[in-house]
Amino acid sequence: MRETITLTGIVLVSSPVREYDKRIEILTRERGRIPAFAQGARKQNSALSACTIPFTFGTFQVYEGRSAYIVKSGEIENYFANLADNYDSLCYASYFTEVARYLTRENIRADEELMLLYITFRALQRKNVPVKLIRRIFELRIMSLQGQTPELFVCIKCGNTDAFDVYMTEGGLICQNCAQKLELKRQYAVQLSHDARYTLQYIISSPIQKLYNFNVSDAVMDNIDKFMVKYLLQYLPHHFNASDFLA
Numbered sequence: 001m002r003e004t005i006t007l008t009g010i011v012l013v014s015s016p017v018r019e020y021d022k023r024i025e026i027l028t029r030e031r032g033r034i035p036a037f038a039q040g041a042r043k044q045n046s047a048l049s050a051c052t053i054p055f056t057f058g059t060f061q062v063y064e065g066r067s068a069y070i071v072k073s074g075e076i077e078n079y080f081a082n083l084a085d086n087y088d089s090l091c092y093a094s095y096f097t098e099v100a101r102y103l104t105r106e107n108i109r110a111d112e113e114l115m116l117l118y119i120t121f122r123a124l125q126r127k128n129v130p131v132k133l134i135r136r137i138f139e140l141r142i143m144s145l146q147g148q149t150p151e152l153f154v155c156i157k158c159g160n161t162d163a164f165d166v167y168m169t170e171g172g173l174i175c176q177n178c179a180q181k182l183e184l185k186r187q188y189a190v191q192l193s194h195d196a197r198y199t200l201q202y203i204i205s206s207p208i209q210k211l212y213n214f215n216v217s218d219a220v221m222d223n224i225d226k227f228m229v230k231y232l233l234q235y236l237p238h239h240f241n242a243s244d245f246l247a
Contacts, residue, residue: 002063004072007031010117011056012097016042022052023068025101026060029114033104036062036069047073055080055093057118080121088247089124092131095242096120096138102238103146112145115208123212133221135246136228137211139236140203148235152200157182164197165189166227168234190230196223 009028017023022041027033041048051060051074058076062069083093100117104110120138123129129137143149151172155163163173167189179186192200199216216224 004061004063005030007034007060007062009034009057009060009114010097010121011052011054012101014052014054020046022048024052024071027097027100027104027110027114027117028060029111030109032106032108032110033101034062034069034106035067036060036071037065038071041071050074050076050079053079053081054097055083055121057121078118078121080125083121083124088131091242091245091247092124092135093121095135095240095246098240098242099139099142102240103142112208113142116141116145116211119208119212126212129212129215130221131247132225133216134212136224137203139228139232140200141208141211143231143235144204149204150231150235152197152204164192164194166192166231168230190227192227193220193223195220196227199224200227 007026007028007030009026012025012027014022014024020040020042022038024036024038025033026036038048038052040046041052048071050056051071056076057078057080058074060074061072063072083089096117100113104113116138120134123134124131140149150166150168152166154161154173155175155178156170156172157174157178160175163175165174165176165179165186166172167174167184174184199220203211
């Protein structure tokens with residue numbers, strides 16, 4: 001008898017296989033991203049069909065097969081069903097799951113990544129934060145969980161807190177005095193306003209549960225967008241298909 005284990009997670013993707021089965025990927029707290037088969041999930045009135053819907057959050061009872069896990073049952077806590085009812089929400093949720101699939105690994109715990117994805121879906125549902133800001137918060141925070149963020153608190157050369165120019169190739173903020181000594185050209189830096197720098201610092205350092213409790217002005221959003229475009233080109237040079245559909 002194979003041992004059954006209980007995993008908490010979110011269904012990232014789902015696809016049909018064979019005549020009645022489904023193959024899913026789940027981002028789990030305990031074992032990171034895992035592939036799993038739900039046998040008979042496409043049959044009418046199957047008890048497993050609810051466990052294979054993308055964005056679904058809950059606990060899954062599974063056992064290990066040869067190349068993937070087998071889903072025995074599941075207890076769903078949140079379907080996030082209305083994300084699929086709105087085109088923009090669906091596109092953004094799909095993008096977030098694609099990023100999560102790319103950055104997480106099998107058999108490596110993903111406590112914070114799972115929590116981040118869950119509260120991001122909740123923010124999409126509540127609609128009290130603009131989706132463009134939700135996107136940037138998610139991107140920066142999940143990258144920081146991978147240890148892939150530039151220094152945004154002090155000058156990386158002298159420790160000066162009065163630094164607002166980010167040189168991606170150098171690894172973070174460099175104050176004007178150090179930039180002059182190093183003969184760095186300022187046009188290659190991303191120049192942050194005080195509010196934009198504070199916002200980025202907040203996203204990196206605040207508790208995950210408090211990430212989506214603020215808004216920013218249009219000017220700050222534009223500044224953050226410019227930063228994130230260059231930041232992702234430097235630290236995450238990968239094209240995500242779902243990003244083509246984002247507004």
